[in-house]
Amino acid sequence: MEIIEIGAVMLNRTTWEIDSEFQQFIQPVRHPQLTGFCTELTSIQQQDVDEAPKFLEAISRFQEWIYSFPNHIFCSWGNYDKKQFIQDCAFHNFPYPFSSEHINIKEEFSEYLGVSKKFGMAQALNQLEIELKGTHHRGIDDARNIASIYRQIKKCYSI
Template identity: 40%
Template sequence: MIIEAKLLYLQAIKNLLAPHRYLYCVDLEATCDEVEDSEQLRPLAVPPDQMETIEIGLVVIDLETFEVVDEFQRFVRPQINPILTAFCKKLTSIRQEDVDSARTYVEVGQELGALIARYPNAAWTSWGDYDARQLERDAGFAACPSLLEGLPHFNARKWHAGLHDNPPKSLMQTVESLGLIWQGTYHRGIDDARNVASIVKEVLS
């Protein structure tokens, strides 16, 4: 991609964000299962359409200063499949006791609402579109509005891909390709949200 096209693409991103004061960088972890190579074939304990959020990580960027001004992290107690699979615990490092002692999706949503009220005029972004779909799935299970209902959503992975000819596929690969320092544990909501924020700040500044 030629430099002029990249500059135009970057300006288009900034134009999308111009009406907003804050950007929430969000990452979710959810119940999941996978048949590993060492296992015999078996039904999934958690089918994809039953995945429930078990951790919400959110980092608030002030779009006037490009500084991180707040964070939100909560575990969420799953209702459909309350027992985490071995695969899920290995992937996310989230323990059974973390979710057993957590609040429900609706209760965590009330806590998140209090934070959102402090940072109005916001949009949100995530690495890909999975998180937006998962919030809608959770809202359907809980028969309540999505936690970020009404806020515009942007795909940070597409932003990065639009600015690089051979973009890395994973979040960690992207962080490393930009010369940034990976923060925390991969596949943990708050840590992944922090790393998405690092990429967004690098892209915008």
Template identity: 40%
Template sequence: MKTTDHILIIDLEATCWNDRPPRGQESEIIEIGVCIMDVKTGKISKNEGILVKPQYSRVSPFCTELTSITQKMLDEEGVFFDDALDILRAEYDSEDLTWASYGNYDLTMLKNQAKRFNLDYPLSDDHINVKTLFGEVHPTIRKSVGMSRALGELNFKLEGTHHRGVDDAKNISKILYWCLQNY
């Protein structure tokens, strides 16, 4: 893993349904929550949620209830996936920084969607799975737990809206910083 003073933290939200996707639709990234954490201080910089217009699906009522993201928001404020990847590269040095996510879902989803859209993968190969790291470092939790439970175990408040990438990226940073201090 690269030695780094800053870690890029990413949390994705994707189209989802209460049951199966409607015919012809598939899960796609609709938000890339991102922030940069200073490894020494835990301070966050450049936090944003990049809204992404889905090309092969629509936001379901279930998805809106879970994430608070609406199809209208994406239609009006979203960018295309390739533009979102360009933002990660240009504004977050995503190909050079070590990056972290809570679990492997984000890693897999980004790789798969980049491949599906025939785009270059936008992140470095240096990835920290914060979910796994937390299970290794926490003195009593020795299994995978969700982000909300991990925050609770550390007596940290879940800030913002759970299942909004912009907020969850900051919450993940708190867990990661604790892990790095206690590793």
């Protein structure tokens, strides 16, 4: 496995609305041919990654974007994305671009509901009666949907 798309959003900590977005396909080098399963799951086509920059260029662009927000915190649904970034950065000898702080929104959502069950992102949206927008498992669409969940959690905590 390797990262083939970075999709990220930056939320405003006052309104919890999206202030900025980042999306970048990445040309895989360990497994350059996408599998049918991957294409079906993500809708990412071989041409998308063939024409994309390799990891070092893509992560450098991403790092420049995230560092333009001085108080950023890396959040993801579960720990998979964090582990994959650590693995890919190590493989490419690139320093991990995030601080040690990481918010696992999957865990925060369970705490918000007061349950031990861990929900998938689509299940969490359904639980909140929020429509899943875009294509599930596409980086940028998942980032937007996760932001909708986090916004709901933060707005409830601030009431």
